[in-house]
Amino acid sequence: MQHHLSEQEIIRRENLQELRNLGLDPYPAEAFPVNILAATIRALYDPEAGNFQDVCLAGRLMSSRVMGKASFAELQDSSGRIQLYISRDEICPGENKDLYNIVYKKLLDLGDFIGVKGYAFLTKTGELTVHVTELKLLSKSLRPLPVVKTRVNEETGETEVYDAFSDPELRYRQRYVDLTVNAHVKETFLKRSRIISAMRRYFDAQGWLEVETPILQPVHGGAAARPFATHHNTLDMALYLRIANELYLKRLIAGGFDGVYEIGKMFRNEGMDRTHNPEFTSMEIYVAYKDYEWMMRMVEECLETIAREVNGVTTVQIGENAVEFAGPYKRLSMFEAIQTYTGIDVSDMDEAQLRGACRQLHIETDPSMGKGKLIDEIFSEKVEDHLIQPTYITDYPVEMTPLAKKHRSKPGLVERFELFVNGKEIANAYSELNDPIDQRQRFEEQLQLAARGDFEAMAMDEDFLRALEYGMPPTSGLGIGIDRLTMMLTNQHTIQEVLFFPQMKPEKAQGQEEDATE
RNA sequence: GAUUCCGUAGCUCAGUCGGCUAGAGCACUUGACUUUUAAUCAAGGGGUCCUGGGUUCGAAUCCCAGCGGAAUCACCA
Numbered sequence: 001m002q003h004h005l006s007e008q009e010i011i012r013r014e015n016l017q018e019l020r021n022l023g024l025d026p027y028p029a030e031a032f033p034v035n036i037l038a039a040t041i042r043a044l045y046d047p048e049a050g051n052f053q054d055v056c057l058a059g060r061l062m063s064s065r066v067m068g069k070a071s072f073a074e075l076q077d078s079s080g081r082i083q084l085y086i087s088r089d090e091i092c093p094g095e096n097k098d099l100y101n102i103v104y105k106k107l108l109d110l111g112d113f114i115g116v117k118g119y120a121f122l123t124k125t126g127e128l129t130v131h132v133t134e135l136k137l138l139s140k141s142l143r144p145l146p147v148v149k150t151r152v153n154e155e156t157g158e159t160e161v162y163d164a165f166s167d168p169e170l171r172y173r174q175r176y177v178d179l180t181v182n183a184h185v186k187e188t189f190l191k192r193s194r195i196i197s198a199m200r201r202y203f204d205a206q207g208w209l210e211v212e213t214p215i216l217q218p219v220h221g222g223a224a225a226r227p228f229a230t231h232h233n234t235l236d237m238a239l240y241l242r243i244a245n246e247l248y249l250k251r252l253i254a255g256g257f258d259g260v261y262e263i264g265k266m267f268r269n270e271g272m273d274r275t276h277n278p279e280f281t282s283m284e285i286y287v288a289y290k291d292y293e294w295m296m297r298m299v300e301e302c303l304e305t306i307a308r309e310v311n312g313v314t315t316v317q318i319g320e321n322a323v324e325f326a327g328p329y330k331r332l333s334m335f336e337a338i339q340t341y342t343g344i345d346v347s348d349m350d351e352a353q354l355r356g357a358c359r360q361l362h363i364e365t366d367p368s369m370g371k372g373k374l375i376d377e378i379f380s381e382k383v384e385d386h387l388i389q390p391t392y393i394t395d396y397p398v399e400m401t402p403l404a405k406k407h408r409s410k411p412g413l414v415e416r417f418e419l420f421v422n423g424k425e426i427a428n429a430y431s432e433l434n435d436p437i438d439q440r441q442r443f444e445e446q447l448q449l450a451a452r453g454d455f456e457a458m459a460m461d462e463d464f465l466r467a468l469e470y471g472m473p474p475t476s477g478l479g480i481g482i483d484r485l486t487m488m489l490t491n492q493h494t495i496q497e498v499l500f501f502p503q504m505k506p507e508k509a510q511g512q513e514e515d516a517t518e
Numbered sequence: 519g520a521u522u523c524c525g526u527a528g529c530u531c532a533g534u535c536g537g538c539u540a541g542a543g544c545a546c547u548u549g550a551c552u553u554u555u556a557a558u559c560a561a562g563g564g565g566u567c568c569u570g571g572g573u574u575c576g577a578a579u580c581c582c583a584g585c586g587g588a589a590u591c592a593c594c595a
Contacts, residue, residue: 002590007564008528063555070552110545110576146529147545149556156572162556163530163544165534169587170529181529225594243594270594271519280595364592425595456594481595495595 008144015107016140025101026140033117035060040081045120045128050119052454055130058138060180061112066105070412072129076114079184083129084116088340091135096181104135111141111180148181171501177282182490186498191310192486192498196263198309198343199283199480202302208259208285213248215265217239220462222246225268226458228278233442240265246403247464249286254472261285274494275424278503281482290416290476291431296392299419299427299478300327303390303485306466311452318422318491321388329390332380337393346375354378368453372399387420402442402458404430426485436468 005013012466019026045052059077069088074081090102108114119135146165152158163371164182165171171178171185178185200210218237220227222244232238245262252260263283274279287295287416307314307325314326332340335347344357354374363381365374367405389395393415395407404414433439441461450457451456496502 006528006546011546065554065557066551067557068551068555070554072554072557074555083555085553089552121553123555124555125555127553127555129553144528144545148529149544151556160556165529167529167587223595267595268594271592273591273593274589276594282595428595478593484595 006144009142010436012109012140012142012144019103019107019140020285022107024105024137028039028136028138032087032138034115034412035370037079038075038077038082041082041120042080042128047122048237050251054117055120056115057130058115059110059160060141062108063110064108069100071104074115076180083123084118084132085121085123085129086132086135090131090133096140099135101315103137108137109141109144111143113139113141114183124181125356129422131350145177145360146181166402168496169504172496172504173356175241175500177302181518182515186375187485188490188492188497191490192482194310195486196482197491198306198335199302200263201262202305203259203285206259206303208261208287209257210250211249211260212264213242213245213252213262215244215267217248219459219461219463221458221461222463223266224458226270226455241286243268244282244479245284246479247461249284250472250475250477251464251467253286253288253475254406254467254470256287259287260404267338272503273486274496275484277483277495277499280495282415282479283482284479286475286477288473288475291428292394294415294474295330295476295478296329296414296417296431297327299429300329300390303327307357307489316491317490319493321422323389323488325390327390329392331392331394331417332397334375334397335395336394337383337387338375338378341386342378344378346378353473359454363492366443370399370449370450370452370454372397372401373454376400383422384420386423388422390421391417392417398442401430402446403437403439404473405433406438421488424488425481426488427478427480432472432475432486434468434472434474436465440465453476 016026025035033056036052036057038057038059041052041055057075057077059075061073062076062081062301063074065072071086073084073086075084086100086104091104092098092100097177100455115138116130116132118130123129126258139304146246147163148165149162150159150163152160165178171182179189200365204210216230216232216239218239220240220243221247222242225243226238227243230241231237232239243266245264245266249260249262261283263281263450265279267279267283268276269278287298304314304326307316314324316323316325335345339345342361344360346354346357347476349357351371351374354371355365358374360380361378361382363377365377379393383393393412394414395413396404397408398414399411401414401416404416407413407415414433417429418425419427433442443458446458447460487495489494490498492498
């Protein structure tokens with residue numbers, strides 16, 4: 001249904017028709033022979049050499065200052081903006097001045113895609129400018145973009161922004177507008193893309209294989225979370241959108257691959273906030289014949305490489321903190337960390353003693369919590385916030401971690417680490433449990449937790465157990481939350497700022513059917 | 519899910535002890551101007567004050583409900 005047109009939209013549609021009446025196609029089909037980006041000219045123009053004398057570029061018309069028979073305008077392409085100088089007699093060499101007087105001055109609107117040919121020069125105020133010799137409309141814009149203006153304050157030297165397009169709802173719902181008018185937004189997403197490609201390059205260079213595993217899973221396993229449920233009509237069976245891919249990747253290690261990794265979406269039917277979106281991107285990797293000690297060294301090298309490739313340096317400013325991603329990272333066992341920040345030694349406590357410790361620390365508990373969960377509560381309440389510089393927390397209680405191998409020397413613990421940066425977990429890794437009998441027992445303990453009311457307890461996966469029974473080599477596995485990592489490396493503090501299209505409520509509540517899934 | 523705050527022009531925002539025709543800047547329209555740059559100058563148009571009820575002689579303003587959003591808190595990455 002057509003929305004109510006504003007005055008400015010009506011004018012743009014009239015301009016569109018007027019262009020057609022003049023025989024100009026507002027949406028021409030043919031390619032435009034772009035040969036340069038604005039940023040390239042800006043970086044390499046040399047007034048002495050007089051280079052860039054035959055440029056052809058295209059983008060949106062973002063501002064226009066008409067001064068009679070000459071105009072200055074700004075063109076914005078994928079790389080940024082550059083000023084245009086448009087002189088009437090230059091683009092209209094003959095008697096007919098319509099292209100300038102009518103098409104350019106009256107029928108073009110801000111936001112239109114145009115193509116120009118011309119040559120670079122410096123104006124007498126020193127602004128790098130493309131002197132336009134040819135001008136062509138490439139695509140008409142029918143809605144006005146927000147006009148964001150900036151000025152450099154001469155006293156402070158800071159760039160001041162006027163009329164910023166800043167409403168988060170509008171920015172997320174209309175990301176195309178956000179990307180067009182807010183240059184820093186584009187920068188964040190470019191970095192996100194570079195983070196993923198740098199990670200992929202690093203893994204590929206080690207000879208590990210990128211794989212894809214099912215998103216639709218009959219048994220949701222590999223993590224503690226509530227899934228989205230769906231239904232396959234032909235098979236007439238329940239399927240779940242994956243909450244993790246861990247158990248499938250380990251099947252592939254059992255199948256004989258030395259290293260496999262997957263970068264992909266996971267789906268969890270849980271709350272949404274500044275750090276959680278229902279679908280998010282995770283990287284999981286499994287490497288045979290390795291352990292979690294080896295994995296810690298690998299993660300250090302990998303993150304240092306990524307930080308360097310994305311930001312050029314290994315130090316990242318995250319809010320108030322300068323975080324150093326070059327390894328080696330500090331290591332603390334979970335019990336050491338709790339002792340350090342609470343003064344309490346929980347290493348030998350039973351469930352009742354742990355409840356007492358929680359009371360002492362003013363941490364709420366409920367009866368469904370087992371020993372592992374109680375320790376986890378103390379840790380997240382009292383320790384996490386202190387872990388600013390990259391820190392490995394190692395050796396978790398076995399109750400918390402049903403898929404990790406028991407510690408080689410510390411009874412009751414597993415060989416697991418999580419990496420914390422700026423008070424948040426960004427990686428989780430184990431020496432993977434490959435003893436099928438132990439694994440079956442762990443699943444059974446999870447079933448008991450589920451019976452006590454823990455919704456997040458894992459389900460038994462018989463096929464995975466069958467794979468382990470055939471045999472899986474000793475393996476170390478790692479998961480990294482790509483969105484969280486991106487937030488850190490780009491200094492963004494909401495997940496919505498690193499997702500192009502964060503999940504939102506429907507735009508119009510009226511006339512929308514609510515799904516009866518609650 | 520809980521609490522607090524917000525919703526006025528295309529954009530950013532003023533405007534509430536309830537009171538005349540709801541304002542500003544940018545954007546838009548008309549005109550002037552051949553090296554400007556938040557271009558300038560002159561004139562002009564543009565509003566479901568989120569929606570629906572209520573109180574009142576009178577509601578953008580007060581009350582109730584709803585919708586949408588933000589922040590903080592709780593849980594999962």
